[in-house]
Amino acid sequence: xxxxxxxxxxxxxxxxxxxxxxxxxxVAIIPATILAGEPCILENLPQIQDVRSLQKILxxxxxxxxxTAGGCMTIDPRGIQTRDATFPxxxxxxxxxxxxxxxxxxxxxxxxxxxxxxxxxxxxIDQHIKGFRAxxxxxxxxxxxxxxxxxxxRLRGAEIFFDVVSVGATINVMLAATRAEGxxxxxxxxxxxxxxxxxxxxxxxxxxxxxxxxxxxxxHGTTKMRGCAYSIIPDQIETGTYMIAAAATRGDVIIxxxxxxxxxxxxxxxxxxxxxxxxxxxxxxxFLRVTQxxxxxxxxxxxxxxxxxxxxxxxxxMAYLCxxxxxxxxxxxxxxxxxxxxxxxxxxxASVNVNKRIAKVKGVSNLRGGDVYATDLRAGASLIVAALxxxxxxxxHNIGYIDRGYEYLEQKLRALGAELxxxxx
Ligand code: UD1
Numbered sequence: 541x542x543x544x545x546x547x548x549x550x551x552x553x554x555x556x557x558x559x560x561x562x563x564x565x566x567v568a569i570i571p572a573t574i575l576a577g578e579p580c581i582l583e584n585l586p587q588i589q590d591v592r593s594l595q596k597i598l599x600x601x602x603x604x605x606x607x608t609a610g611g612c613m614t615i616d617p618r619g620i621q622t623r624d625a626t627f628p629x630x631x632x633x634x635x636x637x638x639x640x641x642x643x644x645x646x647x648x649x650x651x652x653x654x655x656x657x658x659x660x661x662x663x664x665i666d667q668h669i670k671g672f673r674a675x676x677x678x679x680x681x682x683x684x685x686x687x688x689x690x691x692x693x694r695l696r697g698a699e700i701f702f703d704v705v706s707v708g709a710t711i712n713v714m715l716a717a718t719r720a721e722g723x724x725x726x727x728x729x730x731x732x733x734x735x736x737x738x739x740x741x742x743x744x745x746x747x748x749x750x751x752x753x754x755x756x757x758x759x760h761g762t763t764k765m766r767g768c769a770y771s772i773i774p775d776q777i778e779t780g781t782y783m784i785a786a787a788a789t790r791g792d793v794i795i796x797x798x799x800x801x802x803x804x805x806x807x808x809x810x811x812x813x814x815x816x817x818x819x820x821x822x823x824x825x826x827f828l829r830v831t832q833x834x835x836x837x838x839x840x841x842x843x844x845x846x847x848x849x850x851x852x853x854x855x856x857x858m859a860y861l862c863x864x865x866x867x868x869x870x871x872x873x874x875x876x877x878x879x880x881x882x883x884x885x886x887x888x889x890a891s892v893n894v895n896k897r898i899a900k901v902k903g904v905s906n907l908r909g910g911d912v913y914a915t916d917l918r919a920g921a922s923l924i925v926a927a928l929x930x931x932x933x934x935x936x937h938n939i940g941y942i943d944r945g946y947e948y949l950e951q952k953l954r955a956l957g958a959e960l961x962x963x964x965x
Contacts (some may be wrong), residue, residue, distance in 0.1 A: 544939055545939055545960055546961045547936065548909075548960075548961050549927050549959075552791045553791035553957055555956045557782050559775055559782070559796065559797045560584075560775055561586045561771075561772035561775060561776070562733070562734050562773050562778075563945045565733070565737040566582075568738045568881040570594045570847065572642055577767075580769070581767075582613045582614075583612050588943065588947050590944050594633070594636070597636060598617070600629065602621050620647075624651050625639050625651060625652045626651055626652065631907075634663070635655070636652070637652065638708075638711060638712055640668065641668075641714070644672060644690045649690070654686045654688055664706065666924070668708060669701060672713065674700045675692070675724065676698070678691050695721065696721050697724040697760075698724055700713065700724065701727040705729070707730040714738070714757060715943060721761050724761070725757075725758050729755060729756065729957075733846065737772065737773045744768040746765040748780055774798050776850065778947075779828070780850065780853040782830075784810070784853065784859075787810055788832075789928050789958075791831070791930050792831040793830055794827050795828045796825055797826075800826050805848055808809060815836065830953060836849060836861070836863070837866060838865060838866030839861065839868055840868060840869045841861075855878070855918045855922035859885060859926035859929070860929075861903065862904065867901070870899040871898050873897065881918075882894055884912040884922075885907075888912060889907045889930075909934040911934075913936075914941045914942060918945075923946075928953070
């Protein structure tokens with residue numbers, strides 16, 4: 541039977557929580573190890589479903605993958621003989637598309653089942669394909685099998701201007717360009733923290749990637765890369781989720797192992813809503829402390845590419861604003877269909893109206909418990925935030941989505957005083 545979370549809400553979150561390694565960096569860096577052609581050791585990996593799925597995928601391709609204590613993974617890609625990445629696990633997670641860039645660069649050929657993952661709009665990959673083609677690859681779509689085939693006897697550096705700013709396309713084409721002859725210049729790229737982290741990892745393996753974190757990335761191709769040990773950055777979205785949950789429960793939480801500069805847009809909105817946000821350094825790591833004692837003020841939020849307010853936190857932020865004083869207007873600029881959580885929030889008593897990409901949230905004084913269903917990972921996070929702040933008991937169903945991206949969620953929340961249980965349905 542499927543599991544669900546049972547949450548007795550309206551408990552103030554208090555105490556300390558330590559943030560795990562970044563999911564979105566991990567799902568790019570794990571496939572990127574293929575480029576090393578030698579063993580790599582990854583540290584600070586989150587123990588989440590997406591990481592376990594990638595472990596299985598690499599093993600099925602022929603790599604040796606071991607997870608050791610404390611979130612370490614050793615990957616030896618030398619056993620990979622096949623170029624066929626069309627087995628079912630591949631299409632079960634969207635980020636498996638990074639195998640396109642990595643395998644194309646390492647082996648000159650790949651066949652990939654098209655990605656699944658969270659259902660938040662159409663999510664095309666035309667920009668990835670445009671980039672590979674510009675590097676000289678032949679890319680065919682087999683519509684009957686839903687499989688993409690990319691092949692190149694050799695890749696050549698090129699100048700590529702992306703039509704839209706895409707995290708996935710930036711990383712994927714950056715991976716492929718590490719092995720192209722000459723220099724590749726990528727314009728209009730995404731600047732998210734995990735892009736910089738992936739570029740740093742590629743450089744540790746011997747690639748020459750410059751400019752990650754700006755609008756333009758230059759990659760000087762190389763023929764040989766090497767294994768390395770690399771520690772993944774803390775998760776920006778998990779950090780934001782706990783910051784928002786602290787404020788939503790009128791709590792007081794110290795969030796450790798964070799990179800405060802990644803959180804500026806979220807800090808600004810929480811401050812605007814009346815929460816207190818303090819940044820500190822305990823000598824070992826940075827932390828953020830979020831305190832909220834009163835009913836928040838309504839604020840307007842527009843999702844933007846980094847360093848703007850992240851779309852992945854739009855849903856948890858909406859749950860927080862459901863009990864704010866006044867009308868909050870939330871504009872979703874990245875994905876056209878990222879309001880699936882609204883219907884569920886209404887079940888808990890929220891007053892939200894959606895018109896295309898704009899949600900108007902009229903704050904109510906309290907949410908109340910009920911049965912709600914996650915439709916994607918961050919919608920799930922939104923329902924957890926809502927349930928933590930709601931009066932009474934909420935059962936959050938479809939928690940498989942949440943397990944894809946939040947390490948030790950129930951342990952971390954319980955340590956902060958939440959009453960939450962994973963129940964077998
Ligand atoms: C990544 C993140 C996801 C986050 C999103 C936006 C990972 C594994 N996932 O997803 O958590 O919500 O960035 O910050 O890192 N687009 C195109 N053509 C393309 C690619 C994208 O039109 O070829 C459009 C998409 O439909 C979307 C926008 O560009 O509207 C941004 O998508 P993108 O940045 O690519 O998101 P993902 O990489 O899928």
